[in-house]
Amino acid sequence: MAARKPNEARIVITGIGLASPNGNNLTEFRKSLLAGKSGIQKFNVRYMGDVLAGICHFDPLKYQKKKELRRGTRAGSIAIYCAQEAIADTKLDLACLDKSRIGVYLGITEHGTVETENEIYEIKQFDYDVKYWSHHHNPRVVANNPAGEVTLNMGITGPHYTLGAACAGGNIGLTQGLQMLLLNEVDLALGGGVSESTGSFGIFAGFKSEGALASHPDPEKACRPFDKDRNGVVVSEGGCIFVLERLSDALKRGTKIYSEIVGYAINSDATDFIFPDKERQIQCIKLALNKAGISPEDIDIINTHGTGTTEGDPVECQAIRELFGEHPHAYINNTKSFIGHTMGAAGALELAGNLPSFEDYVVHPTINLAHLDPECPLNNLVINEPKKIDKVDYILNNSFGMLGINSVVIVKRFEE
Amino acid sequence: MTKEQIKDTILEIIAQIIPDEDLSNLKSDIPIREQVELDSMDFLDIIMELRKRYGIEVPEDDYMQLATLDSSAAYLEPRMREL
Numbered sequence: 001m002a003a004r005k006p007n008e009a010r011i012v013i014t015g016i017g018l019a020s021p022n023g024n025n026l027t028e029f030r031k032s033l034l035a036g037k038s039g040i041q042k043f044n045v046r047y048m049g050d051v052l053a054g055i056c057h058f059d060p061l062k063y064q065k066k067k068e069l070r071r072g073t074r075a076g077s078i079a080i081y082c083a084q085e086a087i088a089d090t091k092l093d094l095a096c097l098d099k100s101r102i103g104v105y106l107g108i109t110e111h112g113t114v115e116t117e118n119e120i121y122e123i124k125q126f127d128y129d130v131k132y133w134s135h136h137h138n139p140r141v142v143a144n145n146p147a148g149e150v151t152l153n154m155g156i157t158g159p160h161y162t163l164g165a166a167c168a169g170g171n172i173g174l175t176q177g178l179q180m181l182l183l184n185e186v187d188l189a190l191g192g193g194v195s196e197s198t199g200s201f202g203i204f205a206g207f208k209s210e211g212a213l214a215s216h217p218d219p220e221k222a223c224r225p226f227d228k229d230r231n232g233v234v235v236s237e238g239g240c241i242f243v244l245e246r247l248s249d250a251l252k253r254g255t256k257i258y259s260e261i262v263g264y265a266i267n268s269d270a271t272d273f274i275f276p277d278k279e280r281q282i283q284c285i286k287l288a289l290n291k292a293g294i295s296p297e298d299i300d301i302i303n304t305h306g307t308g309t310t311e312g313d314p315v316e317c318q319a320i321r322e323l324f325g326e327h328p329h330a331y332i333n334n335t336k337s338f339i340g341h342t343m344g345a346a347g348a349l350e351l352a353g354n355l356p357s358f359e360d361y362v363v364h365p366t367i368n369l370a371h372l373d374p375e376c377p378l379n380n381l382v383i384n385e386p387k388k389i390d391k392v393d394y395i396l397n398n399s400f401g402m403l404g405i406n407s408v409v410i411v412k413r414f415e416e
Numbered sequence: 417m418t419k420e421q422i423k424d425t426i427l428e429i430i431a432q433i434i435p436d437e438d439l440s441n442l443k444s445d446i447p448i449r450e451q452v453e454l455d456s457m458d459f460l461d462i463i464m465e466l467r468k469r470y471g472i473e474v475p476e477d478d479y480m481q482l483a484t485l486d487s488s489a490a491y492l493e494p495r496m497r498e499l
Contacts, residue, residue, distance in 0.1 A: 066435035071457070132468060135460045 007248035011178045012414060013258040014250050015092070015243030016352050017085025019078050021054030021236050021339045025085060029349075030356045032338065033364035034386050038220035039339045040234055046121065046201045052214060052222045053198045054236025054340035064153065073115060073140050074196035076149030078239035078345075079106055083150045083190050090243045090255055092188075094154060103186035104147040104160035105176040106241070107169025107193030109343035109401070111162065112141030114199035146194050158186050166401025167307075168266070169193040170240060170347025171409045175264045177244045187249065192241035195343035199237070207233050210274070212309050214340075223341075224368035225306035225313055225334045226376040233307045234340030240348035251416075258355050259395075259411040263292030269404025276312055281319040281406055285396070288408035296323055298394050299330040299410070301363055303350050305398040306334045307341050314375040316398065321378070330396070331389055332381045334366035347399030351409060357392045358413045417496045419489040425496075426462070426488050430454070433461045444485035466492075470499060 016026050021039025023029030032039070043053035060069055060077045063084040069077060083104065087094060119137055126132040139145065147160040159180070165172040170193030177191025197203045207213040214232040216222035223234040250257055265287035269277035289296065302320060306313045324330055335350040336342075342349050357363060365382040372381070397409045417425065423444060430448065431439055437452045448454055462482065466472040472495050474482065481491035 067433075067458075070433070070435070126468070132464070134464070135457060 007251065008246050009182060010247035010260055011181050011244055012247050012250050012260045013242045013355070013411070014245050014255050015086040015090025016240070016258065016355070017082040017087070017089060018238070018240040018349055018352050019056040019058045019081055020238050020342070020349055021056055024056070024058040026352060026356070029353055033335070033353050034362060036365070036367050036384070037338070038367065039236070040219045040222055042219055043198065045204050046117070048201055048204055051204050052216070052219045052234050054234060054238065054342065055198060056237055068153065071136060072149050073145055074199055074237065075108070075111060075146040075194050078196065078237065079146040079150050079194045079241065080153045082192065082194065082239040082241040083154060086190060086241045086243045087154075092243070097188065099155055100157045101187040102156045102158045103177065103180050103189045104150045104156060104158070105173045105180065105189060105191045106147045106162045107165050107171070107173030107344050107347065108143070108146060108162045109166050109169055109195055109197060110164070111143050111145055113202055114196050115140040117200055117202060150190065165344075165405055165407070166403060167341065167343055167346055168399045168401040168405045168407040169344035170349060171264070171351070171397060171399040171407035172266060172347070174242055174244070174261070174348055174351070174409060175266065175407065177242070178261050178264065181244060181246055187245070189244040190241050191244050192239065192348035193344040193346070194239035195237050195345045197235050197237060197343045203235055207235065214308055221368050223308050223337050225304065225308045225337055225366055226317070226373055226378065226381065227369050228371040228373045230308040230310065230313065230373070232309055234336075236340035236342045238339065238342035238345040238349050240345050240352045242348065242352070257414040259358060260414050261409060262412045263288035263294070263410030264408065265291060266405070266407045269406065271404055274402055276315045276400055277404060278315050278319045278322070280404065281316060281398070281400065282323050284406040284408050285319065285323055285398070288396070288410050292394070292410045292412070294394060294410070296325070297329045299324070299396045300389065300392045301354055301357055301395045302330045302332045303354050303395065303397045304332060304334045304366075305400045306366075307336055313373070316400070317376040317378050327379050330380060331363045331387060332378050333363055335364070337367045337369070347397060347407060347409070350399070351395070351397040351411065354395050354397070355411070357395065361389055361392055363387045363389055417493075417499050419493050422489045422492050422496055423485045426485060429462055429465045433458050442485065447483045448485065449483070470496060472496070
């Protein structure tokens with residue numbers, strides 16, 4: 001075990017705000033995950049027609065004026081909803097806080113794609129005359145937009161930026177928030193990830209051209225990680241933002257503590273633009289375990305990154321098998337099977353979906369698994385039905401992305 | 417378009433740009449930006465809408481002409497008369 005850290009050096013999650021295709025808050029999301037309820041639907045995309053996607057159904061006007069909505073981006077809107085919900089969840093009154101000591105750190109897969117496509121579509125109607133290009137374009141597409149919109153909406157004057165980290169973004173936004181608290185740069189961090197990728201035909205078309213866009217006659221069965229008949233990614237939008245604090249501050253105000261973040265790691269494959277690398281995934285998980293001062297057998301739940309692609313899923317399965325053994329102690333699940341790939345939000349959202357396991361001792365399953373692919377043999381994979389288990393002390397969350405970026409976060413049941 | 421129709425058009429454009437504002441009591445002879453929250457980016461939206469809908473170019477030097485509904489109607493009437 002690692003030496004006991006002072007409470008000022010222990011970072012805890014004290015609030016959660018989320019927008020998922022199958023829930024607008026943690027209670028709804030968890031209920032859907034335990035009920036096997038998917039959030040995937042048919043969705044019409046410019047130039048492509050009907051595709052399958054995960055769309056969020058929260059009310060953006062809960063926290064934004066109509067003008068803010070018109071001027072801003074969908075990612076900004078999702079981020080504002082999640083950030084406000086997270087602050088409300090932890091029962092903090094923003095008016096009583098030093099807003100210069102709050103930081104906003106959001107992982108994104110990409111940003112600006114949606115807005116650029118929209119503008120090009122608009123000026124096409126004017127024979128590509130650029131005098132019709134919107135003056136709102138630049139503030140919408142700057143990479144810090146989603147985090148910046150949060151600060152504008154909430155009057156936060158501390159640092160804000162996004163972290164471009166492909167589909168590992170959610171874990172990395174969370175990690176950045178933790179690090180800034182440890183560096184004493186801020187006293188409260190809003191860390192997580194967001195995605196508006198469903199607004200971009202290019203994202204769907206790109207996956208289709210790669211032969212990696214999921215299709216199925218029943219939208220809810222389209223995302224099927226580890227299944228022999230999986231055929232690709234379901235693109236989704238979503239967001240999840242955590243309130244992170246030093247344990248000393250959280251204890252002082254006596255707030256609910258969801259869990260402590262004890263391990264985290266980020267590394268790079270340095271091998272390929274798209275295809276993952278087993279060795280670097282193993283290394284990343286090991287780095288996170290080392291940081292937490294624990295061994296593979298201490299982990300009780302593993303949330304897999306598995307996106308449902310032919311190439312990606314087996315690599316992660318091999319990494320887990322090699323590290324956790326043929327008969328691991330940990331139970332393994334997958335959240336994308338319900339909500340699709342929420343891209344920059346995935347790491348954060350999928351972690352959030354698992355946090356209630358510390359209280360209810362139930363592991364949500366991976367759904368849509370009819371025939372386990374022989375290339376993906378995982379013992380202790382929780383298939384199609386939730387599983388009650390005896391011990392949940394540590395949850396490990398994998399989140400990997402293109403260009404070979406890997407991220408792992410380990411959270412621990414909170415104990416003083 | 418008559419001057420009254422032009423004013424209605426401008427009002428309709430403004431309603432789209434600042435949908436949270438109540439425009440029912442907007443006085444036509446007082447600068448719009450003194451009566452409702454309409455910032456410079458919103459103002460550029462009005463210019464863009466006139467361009468997109470009617471092909472009307474308002475040079476930057478003439479932006480002041482669009483300060484009130486009355487002055488907007490007077491300035492735009494010669495260009496929108498035939499619409």
